[in-house]
Structure formats: structure tokens, C-alpha cells
Amino acid sequence: MSELGDALRLAPSDTGWTGELSNDWAIGEAVNGGLLMALATTATARSSEQAGGHVGPLSFSGVFLSPGAPGRVDLEPQILRVGRSMTSAQVTVSQPVDGAPVERLRALLTLGDLDRYVEPVLKTVAAPEIPPPDKCVSARGAPPSSLTQSGFLKRFDARMDPATIGWATGEPSGDGEMRGWLRLADGAEIDAIGLLLVLDSFPPVSFDLGSVGWVPTVEFTGYVRGKPAPGWLQLRLRTEHVAGGLLNEDAQVWDSTGRLVAHSRQLASARFRALVE
Amino acid sequence: MSELGDALRLAPSDTGWTGELSNDWAIGEAVNGGLLMALATTATARSSEQAGGHVGPLSFSGVFLSPGAPGRVDLEPQILRVGRSMTSAQVTVSQPVDGAPVERLRALLTLGDLDRYVEPVLKTVAAPEIPPPDKCVSARGAPPSSLTQSGFLKRFDARMDPATIGWATGEPSGDGEMRGWLRLADGAEIDAIGLLLVLDSFPPVSFDLGSVGWVPTVEFTGYVRGKPAPGWLQLRLRTEHVAGGLLNEDAQVWDSTGRLVAHSRQLASARFRALVE
Numbered sequence: 001m002s003e004l005g006d007a008l009r010l011a012p013s014d015t016g017w018t019g020e021l022s023n024d025w026a027i028g029e030a031v032n033g034g035l036l037m038a039l040a041t042t043a044t045a046r047s048s049e050q051a052g053g054h055v056g057p058l059s060f061s062g063v064f065l066s067p068g069a070p071g072r073v074d075l076e077p078q079i080l081r082v083g084r085s086m087t088s089a090q091v092t093v094s095q096p097v098d099g100a101p102v103e104r105l106r107a108l109l110t111l112g113d114l115d116r117y118v119e120p121v122l123k124t125v126a127a128p129e130i131p132p133p134d135k136c137v138s139a140r141g142a143p144p145s146s147l148t149q150s151g152f153l154k155r156f157d158a159r160m161d162p163a164t165i166g167w168a169t170g171e172p173s174g175d176g177e178m179r180g181w182l183r184l185a186d187g188a189e190i191d192a193i194g195l196l197l198v199l200d201s202f203p204p205v206s207f208d209l210g211s212v213g214w215v216p217t218v219e220f221t222g223y224v225r226g227k228p229a230p231g232w233l234q235l236r237l238r239t240e241h242v243a244g245g246l247l248n249e250d251a252q253v254w255d256s257t258g259r260l261v262a263h264s265r266q267l268a269s270a271r272f273r274a275l276v277e
Numbered sequence: 278m279s280e281l282g283d284a285l286r287l288a289p290s291d292t293g294w295t296g297e298l299s300n301d302w303a304i305g306e307a308v309n310g311g312l313l314m315a316l317a318t319t320a321t322a323r324s325s326e327q328a329g330g331h332v333g334p335l336s337f338s339g340v341f342l343s344p345g346a347p348g349r350v351d352l353e354p355q356i357l358r359v360g361r362s363m364t365s366a367q368v369t370v371s372q373p374v375d376g377a378p379v380e381r382l383r384a385l386l387t388l389g390d391l392d393r394y395v396e397p398v399l400k401t402v403a404a405p406e407i408p409p410p411d412k413c414v415s416a417r418g419a420p421p422s423s424l425t426q427s428g429f430l431k432r433f434d435a436r437m438d439p440a441t442i443g444w445a446t447g448e449p450s451g452d453g454e455m456r457g458w459l460r461l462a463d464g465a466e467i468d469a470i471g472l473l474l475v476l477d478s479f480p481p482v483s484f485d486l487g488s489v490g491w492v493p494t495v496e497f498t499g500y501v502r503g504k505p506a507p508g509w510l511q512l513r514l515r516t517e518h519v520a521g522g523l524l525n526e527d528a529q530v531w532d533s534t535g536r537l538v539a540h541s542r543q544l545a546s547a548r549f550r551a552l553v554e
Contacts, residue, residue: 108383239400
């Protein structure tokens, strides 16, 4: 089984589904939020299937309540509506702390048949032209030293466009943009649910604006627009408004055929060097 | 009291708050989703205040489960976490149908002190240059004839950039963009919660791509980035991917001082003339 498949393994429980969070997917002390989103979506799709609903993740919107830690995780989906073409659901993600559940993430999902929303394409946005993966910079050497020990970074083969990696050597461009390529380090292909993880896998765009330290997500909404073809995924992260330490981070993901397969926006808080010094 | 203030009036109920949906805010048969979002946010902010939490709407993410109809509406907020700088909450919006509650909207919110996230601005996006309101086209004459009787349109003074109004005379530009100005028809000013209504108040961007009929929202996420100054609000709506009848619609709102005060993305489904004919 692939590393990601292993991390998303779930067993039925009294209230829904249960799984295990591993340090392998942590950044610093916290398990990556994208992995929590992919787990929550996996659990919700299974509950939806049991209820006669849809299984493809069309939309995911979540608020992050506390950081995930290695150990048992409980997922409790609630199917709100099974419609003809879409199913709506809510899911809570919690972990037992001293015997009591502590909520990590609560999310609302829309599920449907992803293949139904692929053609015809009336408008889209093309992937930016960037150097090929072998001319890009591995992200493993890029992040601040405090994060280099993170298991999360080892799960991916991420290659950053050299034009958007200045922040790694203390020279952020100030543009607030990240571009590059991504695939899983173990060679496994990424499926539709995996795209939710991918959308939150790149270094935060605020690094390119001079932010320091962790950039916690307040709210995240991602839309999956199609199943990704095998191969490298191309990513672009941008922001349009950074004020008072809050910013939006918009991510786009194209598959190896050049098709936009997912996009997202998150609201995140960041500390900026210019404000700290 | 202003028309909007009147529409957002709530009374305490056994399970939260109750209000009244009016035909005055309907488009066709359905009460506008933006009004439901503003109502849900009003109720959640009041419950948060009672729980010692924050009251300013930072983020709103909701899934629409069924169309709102004129009549009683019940709002049931649940405060998930009161943090130092932010409060997280969930809210359900339902209406009694034959004595049983039917859910219209479920949403997750983040509340905080909006004034805290205004300065410094490290990056932003300027409002596009468009003709002033008196050189723009009133939206009341623009929509398809089936919608001209809608109460909703009478609540606003909306002025569309002539360059993005071709669809009203059967000549959509195909760009998928709407630009213009907005204020309330009765002259009342719009506050932070009102921005959630504003984000969903313009004709859908899909009209500019040749869509016909109603464009139901599947999921909507809006971020309020500051309290709006009095006066005209400027709007721009765009999309980046329209495929298989699903599209994202991204809205931006600037206040009369030129500051970006809100932005949103929604996933919506549309029927396109090119596909219908």
C-alpha cells in the first residue's frame, strides 16, 4: 500500500470512522491540515456511499479548531441531503485527549460524480509556463531550518520554480506567489481525494512576502474539478489581500494533461518579519 | 429602520433565533441566498456575543440544501470554540414545512475583531477602472424578463459597467466577468454583515458566458476583510473554470475609499444556451 493510502486507512467505529495520525505527516508538532481534510473526505465519502449518496469530492469547506497530533483520530460524518446529482454532508474530526474528544476540524462537503463535470469546458485558466521538474528546486532544502525535520516534507517530491524560491535564502520576492511541481515521494498516483492534501502541501505563499514561522489555516475551501491524470501535478499559489496579519491563499492544481483539476482558497494568519523586527 | 435592517430582525427562540423571510428579497420563487447568509451571520454573531465570543464576520462557508421561501425562518447557531482572537461557529438555517423543519443552509463561521486585520496592508488588489455610477447601466432593466418582477432587484441600486452588460441584450461577451457599483435602494449604508449579501447580489457571471435561467449556489465561501466605508461599493465577478455546467464565481468588493473589504468564491451550477440548443 502507498504511504498516503496507509495514512487514509479507516475502520468503522461506534460514531463513524476511526484512523491513526502519524508523525510522518507532521510539520513541526502538528499533523498537516491537508491530511486531516483528505481523511475527513474519505470518511464522508464512505458514509455517503452507505447512505446511497455520491462519493466524488466536489467541495470541501472547513474551519480548523485545534492542531492535529499523532495518535487516534475519530471522524463523524453526517449526511445532510442526498440529491439527484449531489450529496451534502458535514463531518467532525476529533482526537481523544485525556479521554475526552477534542475537535480538530469541522467541515461541510458536497459530493457528486466528478466525471459529469469535466466537459464541455467553456472557460478555464492555463497552467503558467515554468521550468520542467528537473530544472526546478527541491522543496526539501528550501524551508526554514525549523521545519526541515518534518515528516510531511519527506512524503512528497516537490519542485519549486527557481523564480519563486528566493525566500528560502532570505530574499522573498514580495510578489506573494509560489509555483512548482508535486508528486508523492513513493511514486503512488494522487486521486481526487488526494487533491485536497495537495492544495495545502506547498510552502505558504506568505513566505514569499517575508512571513516567519507557522501559518495556521483559519478556513479552507477547496473545489475538485476533475480526477487527475497520472504524473506530475503543477501548482500555483497566490494571494490578493494581505492585511493585519491575515491573508487569503489561493491554490490551483493542473494535472499532467494541463487540465485544472482543483482550486482552493484559504484564510490564514501569518507573522511578518517586517512587523516583528 | 432600513429595509435590510428590517429583513435581518431576529427574536430569541427555544433553539436559537427566529426571523421572517419576505418576498421582497426573493428572486423568482426563492429568497436570495445572500440574505440567508446575512441572517445566519447575524444570528451567529449574537449567540457568540452571549457566549463571550467575537462578533465580526471574518469567514462564512455554507452549503445550500434547499431554496428559502417567504415565511418563518429558524436559525440555530452552535459556538464551537471561543479563542483569544477568533471564535468558530456553526449555524443551521431551516424553515418549518408542514410542521417539520426543512434545512435551507448550513454554514461554518469564523468571527473576530475586524478592525484588527486592516493595517498594515502588505499586498492588495486595486479596483478596476470603470465608468462612474451615473455612466453605468441600472441592473433593473438588465436581467432576463423572467426575473424582472423579483423583489430582490428593487432592494438595490446596482449599476453595471456597460462593457459587461452585453448578455442583457443577447450578446454575452464570453469573458465571464461582471463589473459595477452597488448600494441599497433605500439609501441605508451597508455594514460588515451586509457584505455577505452584497457578495451574492450581482447577476451571475455565467450570464456573460451565455447561461440561461437560475444559477443555484452549491457552496459559498466569503471573507470579510474590513468594515466598509459609507457610499457606493464597487464589485467585480469573475470565473476561472467552467466545465460540465459547474463554475466557480469569484467576487471582490471595494468600498468608496478603494479598499478591498470582502471577497468570495462560490461553486454554482448553470445551464448554458450553447448546450441547451
